[in-house]
Amino acid sequence: MQKKQKLILGQLLRVNKNNVNKKIHSELSPLGWHLLHCIFIEAIWVRSYFFSDETIVNKFKSLADATKINVNKRHLNLPNIQELQNFAETYFQENIILIKELLSKNIKKKYSIKYIINFLNQHHSQHIEIMKIIINLHNLKFNKNFNEYTQEIVPQKYKFSGIEIPNGIYKVGAKKVGFTYDNENPRHEIFLKNYIISKKLVTISEWFAFVKENGYKRKEFWSAKGWNWCIKNNVNxxxxxxxxxxxxxxxxxxxxxxxxxxxxxxxxxxxxxxEAFAAWNKMRLPHEFEWEVSSKKLKETFKVWEWSANQFFGYKNFKPYPYKEYSYPWFNKKYFTLRGSSTFTLNDIKRVSFRNFYQPNTRYIFSGGRLCF
Incomplete structure (x- = not known):
């Protein structure tokens, strides 16, 4: 877990110090908030849960509790970068000492310290990737030295090479190995009709062909909501x-x-x-279960987060843990599932059953996809 703590702290140093606590996007919290939030979550699950020590929880609750503070207000009243660094260096180190103490004891709790360590590693990994997303947006906004990194790309027609999966009953969901999130469970059986899914992800040159063929200007390829979003935001x-x-x-x-x-x-x-690219090629996006069932046969499954056709939902007999707010509030039919992971995802959450979720207009994440029919 110390590696994750160092990575979290290290992200602050990758942008101008004056921008650490500034919002770069309306839907994203500042880098400084993510660091403070990780300190806060560690305090809940190490200090409070095992030692009934609420000191740090109470200290940062009004600033770092994601369940109570709207994303539009998370940039307000944050400590400055020096204070954030001091908090992280102090509290992260103290938590490691407490964790080592807990590992040497046999404390009976609903969740063991090993379970909590696994959870915290995965929690921190998710926030580290979000911090990388924020850093990328800072790069786009403030770094104009891109000319030496440009390359001419030749558009190429989309080439489909697929894997056929027959009708059948398949198992999906998390296997009982280590910590997995509530929305990955329970593992269960589903029926799928036969389908053919692309072995490979859509590439840059194939997408450039879509751009060159005026795909962003041709309404016939877009859903009504997608077209309105595209025109309103001048997406090209x-x-x-x-x-x-x-x-x-x-x-x-x-x-x-x-x-x-x-x-x-x-x-x-x-x-x-x-979806528009898929319509241009007379194909569709896969359902997340189609992706999961065929994942072992696919190429490049951990290069980009892959959009699924379906909304994010709870499996039958879903039970929330380790806290209700992790998944349940997002089963509101506004979010769609992404599978796999990106090249910027840490190994802790690189697994077939992991489910990411965002609204369909989101493009600041490292997201792409593959097609099927």
Missing amino acids: YPLNWVFKNKNSFSLSTPNGYIKPISNMPVSNISKYEL
Whole structure:
């Protein structure tokens, strides 16, 4: 867990110190808030849960409790960067000492300390990726030195190479190995009709062909909501593309700009965009169960978060844990599931059963996808 703590703290140093507590997007909290939130969550599950010590929980509750503070207000009254660094260095280190103490004892609780460590590692991994998303947006907004990283890309027609999955009953959901989130459970059987899913992800050159064929300007490929969103926001290409001229562009990443390569998976696209691309090719997006059942046979399953066709929902006999607010509030038919993971995802949450979820207009995440029919 110490590695995660160091990574969280390290993200603060990757943007201008004056921007650490500033919002870069209306739907995202500042970097400083994410660090404070991770301190707060550790305090709940280590200090409060095992030692009944509410000191740190009470100290940061009004600033870092995600269940109580609206995202639009999380940038208010945050400690400055020096204070944040001091808090992290002090409380993270103290928590490690407490965890080592707990590991040496046999304390009987509903959740063991090993279970909590696993949970905290996964919780922190998710926030580290969100912090990388924020850093990428900072790069797009403030770093204009992209010219030396541009590359001319030749548009290529989408090439489908699929795997056929027959009618059948299949098991989906988390296997009982270590900590998994409530929305991955329980493991259960489902019936799927036969389908064919692409072995590979949609690539940059294939997406560029969609751009060149005026895919963003052709209403017939878009859903009604998707088209309204596209026109209203003047969307013309993936969020992380920065053009030098009409054929050359660079890709923004949390690590700065890089040159695009034709067969790289396209990233930073919304579900609306991927649906339009699918319609352009007379195909569709897979249901998340279609993705999960075929995942072992697919290529590039952990390169980008892959949009699914279906809304985020609770499995039959769903039971919330370790707290109700993790999944349950998001079963509101506004969010859609993404599967796999991105190249910026840490290994703790890289598993077939993991379910990410965002609204269909979201494109600041490292999201792409594959098609099926």
